[in-house]
Amino acid sequence: MTQKIGFVGLGAMGLPMAANLLAAGFNLTVYNRTASKADPLVAKGAHRAVRAGDVAHPGGVVVSMLADDASVKALVTGDDALAEHLAPDGIHISMSTVSPATTRELAEYHASHGSVMIAAPVFGRPNAAQAKQLRICVSGSAEAKAKVKPILDAMGPEVFD
Template sequence: MKEVGFIGLGNMGQPMVLNLLKAGYKVKVYNRTASKASEVVAAGAEQVNHPCDVTTSDGIVVTMVANDQVLEELVYGQDGIGDRLGSDGIHLSMSTVSPETSRKLAHYHQEKGSFYIASPVFGRPEAAAAQKLWILSSGNHAAKERVKPILEALGQRVFDLGEEPGNANVIKLGGNFMIMAAMEAMAEAFNLAEKNGMDREAVAEVYSSTLFNCTVYNGYGSMIAKKMFEPAGFQLALGLKDCNLVLEEAKNTKTPMPLANLVHNRLLSSTAKGRGNLDWSALTKLANEEAGLE
């Protein structure tokens, strides 16, 4: 039986593990909040008590965690996976982290004789459940070939972005920035229509059926038109984290991103107003308030 370790059982991690089980993998799982493993354990996963216990020498470990700090602790920390992977082991990192973190972890794993593959994804929890994720992948070519069957069990397409480990993270952060910018644009356009006496949801349908017939406008357009920001598929606080990473990379590469600064202020203000646990599309509540529609 094929074996894989999996760390991180949040909104994305749980459906991903369930799909690996359906694909015939034997999956060992670890999560800091142990109770979150109950659903995947009931489906056949084996729960362990320490991160390092999900892997064996030469094995493959998938991580899907909230931020750079948590990811680094899982690799470097006590009971981490860094020493346990050993020669030819693979750390398949599917978290949204900075390109620099991926480069640093790739170097660390290389020194240990193992490999680091960055494979962040586009798609919300419902896409993860339906095996419809779009997966970005960068790192050692031979290691990418080894993990390809795992990625194909999780998504609808894998994009190979070369051997530079940070490439996938650059594309992921750029994509998330464009989603944020699109959400702000939708809010402003819908507000303009509503102020002229039109129904927001009807306007959203026009845009998503014509000029902007795509995943972001179809999905988030409906949420923004209805002002429906719960339950959170992706929390606003995590959106702020990602926008901080975008601006950090922009600074490091001397890339002006004025629109990213605007969206960052929206996310920061929303967090200050206690909206961090809402869906990140709730950043548009500020536009509604400024238009006198809240």
């Protein structure tokens, strides 16, 4: 697999999730506020981005696993404006557990900027993420969900629509 994807958020959940994508053969560019958290992935072939927006390219796919609503909002609409970097037709897979209101707001923001958001919160703890045993709930357009299914499958055995 040579698809290029970006990943933002390499904490206790994000690091093993990103490692599984790298192991599955994806060409991965990663970003974390604490740059050293990317070191294990870079040692295995991932590319390190200097800024969060640098993980995205027009028409590409970016996965985020961040702590809360505010962090996801800042990624999508802030200085790095992920929604704009992905346009046209790029997909943001938000795997954080955030409020339904934030999900709707960010999906609308993406749409207004020519990109798409897939909400894909996960069930599982860091050990489940490491073992590729996450349960993933996904919502968004059918076309976008079909495009990202191989990415989700690399992180867990069950994807629920």
